[in-house]
Amino acid sequence: MLYSFWRLLSLVSILHCVAALQCLPDQTETLKRFKNEFQFSSICSDDTNFLRGVVCDNTTGAVTFLELPGGCIRGTLRPNSSLFELSHLRYLNLSFNNFDSSLLSSAFGQLKNLEVLLLSSNGFAGQVPSSIRNLPKLTKLQLSHNKLTGNLAPLVQNLTNLSALDLSFNQFSGTIPSSLITMPFLSYLDLSDNQLTGSFEITNISSSKLETLQLGNNHFEAEIIDHISKLVSLQYLSLSSLNISHPIDLKIFYSLKSLSHLDLSGNSLTPTSMNSDIEFPKDMEVLLLSGCNISDFPRFLKPLKKLWYLDLSNNRIKGDVPDWLWSLPLLVSLDLHNNSFTGFRGSLDHVLANSSVQVLDIALNSFKGSFPNPPVSIIHLSAWNNSFTGEIPLSVCNRTALDILDLSYNNFTGSIPPCMGNFSIVNLWKNKLEGNIPDEFYSGSLTQTFDVGYNKLTGNLPRSLLNSSLLRFLSVDHNNINDSFPFWLKALKNLKVLTLRSNRFDGPISPPDEQGPLAFPKLEILEISHNRFTGTLPRNYFTN
Numbered sequence: 434m435l436y437s438f439w440r441l442l443s444l445v446s447i448l449h450c451v452a453a454l455q456c457l458p459d460q461t462e463t464l465k466r467f468k469n470e471f472q473f474s475s476i477c478s479d480d481t482n483f484l485r486g487v488v489c490d491n492t493t494g495a496v497t498f499l500e501l502p503g504g505c506i507r508g509t510l511r512p513n514s515s516l517f518e519l520s521h522l523r524y525l526n527l528s529f530n531n532f533d534s535s536l537l538s539s540a541f542g543q544l545k546n547l548e549v550l551l552l553s554s555n556g557f558a559g560q561v562p563s564s565i566r567n568l569p570k571l572t573k574l575q576l577s578h579n580k581l582t583g584n585l586a587p588l589v590q591n592l593t594n595l596s597a598l599d600l601s602f603n604q605f606s607g608t609i610p611s612s613l614i615t616m617p618f619l620s621y622l623d624l625s626d627n628q629l630t631g632s633f634e635i636t637n638i639s640s641s642k643l644e645t646l647q648l649g650n651n652h653f654e655a656e657i658i659d660h661i662s663k664l665v666s667l668q669y670l671s672l673s674s675l676n677i678s679h680p681i682d683l684k685i686f687y688s689l690k691s692l693s694h695l696d697l698s699g700n701s702l703t704p705t706s707m708n709s710d711i712e713f714p715k716d717m718e719v720l721l722l723s724g725c726n727i728s729d730f731p732r733f734l735k736p737l738k739k740l741w742y743l744d745l746s747n748n749r750i751k752g753d754v755p756d757w758l759w760s761l762p763l764l765v766s767l768d769l770h771n772n773s774f775t776g777f778r779g780s781l782d783h784v785l786a787n788s789s790v791q792v793l794d795i796a797l798n799s800f801k802g803s804f805p806n807p808p809v810s811i812i813h814l815s816a817w818n819n820s821f822t823g824e825i826p827l828s829v830c831n832r833t834a835l836d837i838l839d840l841s842y843n844n845f846t847g848s849i850p851p852c853m854g855n856f857s858i859v860n861l862w863k864n865k866l867e868g869n870i871p872d873e874f875y876s877g878s879l880t881q882t883f884d885v886g887y888n889k890l891t892g893n894l895p896r897s898l899l900n901s902s903l904l905r906f907l908s909v910d911h912n913n914i915n916d917s918f919p920f921w922l923k924a925l926k927n928l929k930v931l932t933l934r935s936n937r938f939d940g941p942i943s944p945p946d947e948q949g950p951l952a953f954p955k956l957e958i959l960e961i962s963h964n965r966f967t968g969t970l971p972r973n974y975f976t977n
């Protein structure tokens with residue numbers, strides 16, 4: 434919704450009154466003209482919200498700080514924009530607005546006092562003007578998520594005070610100027626998701642202050658890894674999908690003793706990397722090795738006592754998950770999905786149960802046999818598409834934080850544990866579960882999604898489902914459930930999907946007169962085929 438002329442006028446007068454307490458009239462006037470250049474969205478209808486982002490200097494009355502709410506304005510930012518008259522600006526944040534593919538105007542070079550310039554996700558296109566060199570006081574420059582092109586050389590000359598530079602998610606090309614890496618104060622550099630090539634050559638690499646370096650999703654040459662390995666101050670390094678010609682040997686990172694976060698996803702690693710006895714940086718906390726063509730479980734992880742996030746998904750790792758993995762004391766999130774694991778080493782009662790893991794994804798593997806007792810602190814458990822057999826362990830009912838349980842596409846037998854109302858998402862699709870669906874959905878049950886399709890369940894649809902007022906998705910298709918049409922489910926105000934297909938439901942599907950009008954308030958999908966229903970489907974099922 435765009436601002437009407439009258440509302441805009443009133444906003445501007447409020448802006449004037451409030452801002453005038455601190456800002457000189459000519460500054461307020463300039464802000465007013467700047468606002469008039471654009472269309473406004475309803476987000477800006479909250480005047481105090483808009484004004485919160487304007488600060489003037491107490492002594493001079495000039496605007497020094499301007500931060501627009503995201504999604505506020507839309508339109509072209511022209512070189513003659515009033516914005517560029519605010520020459521005392523030290524902080525400018527226009528991120529998350531829509532400048533309709535405007536060029537990044539060379540007029541930014543007039544804002545000589547800028548220390549922080551944030552223009553992320555603004556739709557800017559074209560090259561960065563060379564006038565950006567006129568901003569020697571800049572310490573933070575963020576131009577990520579735009580459509581900027583050209584090479585990086587103009588950016589590095591003269592901006593010697595930069596401490597953080599984020600140019601990620603653009604279309605910059607060419608090589609990385611080595612002077613960028615050695616800028617005297619630069620500690621944060623994000624160039625990921627561009628079209629950069631080549632490598633960089635640095636004579637005095639010890640002068641680099643880089644602590645964070647993100648270069649993923651570019652087209653570099655393999656030599657770049659050798660140079661990166663000399664940036665000894667690095668703590669956070671992200672090199673996903675570099676598309677370099679030969680596999681990376683992990684040993685090269687052993688020199689980076691301060692490293693705590695490493696992302697090599699999407700690069701092939703040499704097989705010998707996994708077996709190496711050389712010490713990996715001990716402070717490693719986050720390690721992402723997804724899609725790295727790994728076939729043996731990485732043993733170098735064992736001494737990493739600070740590791741809390743490990744992603745080994747999309748590899749080719751075979752055999753058992755080693756038992757020592759579960760004793761890494763801080764491990765919280767573990768992703769092993771899409772490998773060829775077949776089992777767990779160690780006693781099934783204890784291996785997982787003793788670990789600190791909260792998010793565990795072992796889907797898309799070849800695990801066989803019984804399912805181990807899940808970790809005590811588990812929140813999100815995903816094990817779909819394996820070959821687990823036996824019963825679902827009752828201990829899931831003892832895991833008070835468990836919220837998402839996905840055991841679909843396995844061969845679980847026996848009955849469904851009686852605590853399904855504890856979880857917001859339950860997916861047990863395509864197993865061999867039998868017996869009744871436990872009638873144990875207590876008042877206040879958290880269930881939003883309950884999918885038990887393609888099993889061998891019998892009995893009624895449990896009436897206690899009515900206690901699950903949050904239920905949105907209920908699927909019991911392809912079972913042997915024997916019941917009449919669940920008119921009573923209309924009391925579930927949030928139900929969107931109801932699938933009863935291929936069961937033994939029978940009786941009329943038209944509501945008996947005494948039931949009153951039947952209308953599921955939010956129903957979008959209703960599948961009832963392959964049952965023994967009679968009667969016609971009333972139109973008013975779908976009135977909403």
Ligand SMILES: *[C@@H]1O[C@H](CO)[C@@H](O)[C@H](O)[C@H]1NC(C)=O
Nearest residue numbers: 454455488489490491492493
């Ligand atoms: C400017 O005003 C703010 C409060 O509005 C105050 O916190 C700050 O100290 C003042 N600065 C100067 C330099 O007077």
Ligand SMILES: *[C@@H]1O[C@H](CO)[C@@H](O)[C@H](O)[C@H]1NC(C)=O
Nearest residue numbers: 500501502503526528529551
């Ligand atoms: C810049 O402004 C946007 C929109 O208001 C906000 O989401 C973002 O956090 C700001 N950036 C910084 C670094 O403060």
Ligand SMILES: *[C@@H]1O[C@H](CO)[C@@H](O)[C@H](O)[C@H]1NC(C)=O
Nearest residue numbers: 466470509511512513514515
């Ligand atoms: C800015 O330039 C545009 C053309 O590029 C023109 O239409 C507009 O009137 C100018 N605005 C001001 C305030 O001069």
Ligand SMILES: *[C@@H]1O[C@H](CO)[C@@H](O)[C@H](O)[C@H]1NC(C)=O
Nearest residue numbers: 564566567568569590591592
């Ligand atoms: C940029 O720095 C060079 C020296 O490295 C200097 O000659 C030039 O004048 C500077 N440009 C600006 C715009 O400050």
Ligand SMILES: *[C@@H]1O[C@H](CO)[C@@H](O)[C@H](O)[C@H]1NC(C)=O
Nearest residue numbers: 568569570571572593594595
């Ligand atoms: C660079 O920053 C330092 C303080 O960190 C400051 O003294 C110096 O004036 C700045 N240089 C420029 C060109 O603004």
Ligand SMILES: *[C@@H]1O[C@H](CO)[C@@H](O)[C@H](O)[C@H]1NC(C)=O
Nearest residue numbers: 615617636637638639640641
């Ligand atoms: C290399 O950089 C360091 C740190 O900035 C500096 O102390 C040293 O003098 C430089 N060495 C050379 C050969 O430039």
Ligand SMILES: *[C@@H]1O[C@H](CO)[C@@H](O)[C@H](O)[C@H]1NC(C)=O
Nearest residue numbers: 650651652674675676677678
């Ligand atoms: C990887 O590089 C090759 C050339 O070495 C190129 O043909 C291919 O498109 C690149 N892949 C991606 C995903 O960029």
Ligand SMILES: *[C@@H]1O[C@H](CO)[C@@H](O)[C@H](O)[C@H]1NC(C)=O
Nearest residue numbers: 680701702704725726727728
């Ligand atoms: C993956 O590793 C195998 C050897 O373990 C090798 O033959 C194959 O070329 C590698 N694939 C890629 C994409 O590097």
Ligand SMILES: *[C@@H]1O[C@H](CO)[C@@H](O)[C@H](O)[C@H]1NC(C)=O
Nearest residue numbers: 724726746747748749771797
């Ligand atoms: C599984 O990982 C392989 C790489 O090892 C990848 O090619 C494949 O697309 C992944 N499959 C899924 C379903 O993610």
Ligand SMILES: *[C@@H]1O[C@H](CO)[C@@H](O)[C@H](O)[C@H]1NC(C)=O
Nearest residue numbers: 760779780782783784786787
């Ligand atoms: C599990 O933890 C308990 C105490 O926390 C300990 O006694 C037991 O030995 C552990 N079991 C395994 C297999 O590590």
Ligand SMILES: *[C@@H]1O[C@H](CO)[C@@H](O)[C@H](O)[C@H]1NC(C)=O
Nearest residue numbers: 818819820821842843844863
């Ligand atoms: C389940 O067991 C049957 C044999 O009883 C087998 O054919 C099928 O592949 C198994 N499914 C899974 C997901 O392991």
Ligand SMILES: *[C@@H]1O[C@H](CO)[C@@H](O)[C@H](O)[C@H]1NC(C)=O
Nearest residue numbers: 806826827828829830831832
């Ligand atoms: C649940 O926990 C209690 C006490 O912590 C224990 O006595 C009981 O055996 C547990 N039940 C299951 C099924 O693990």
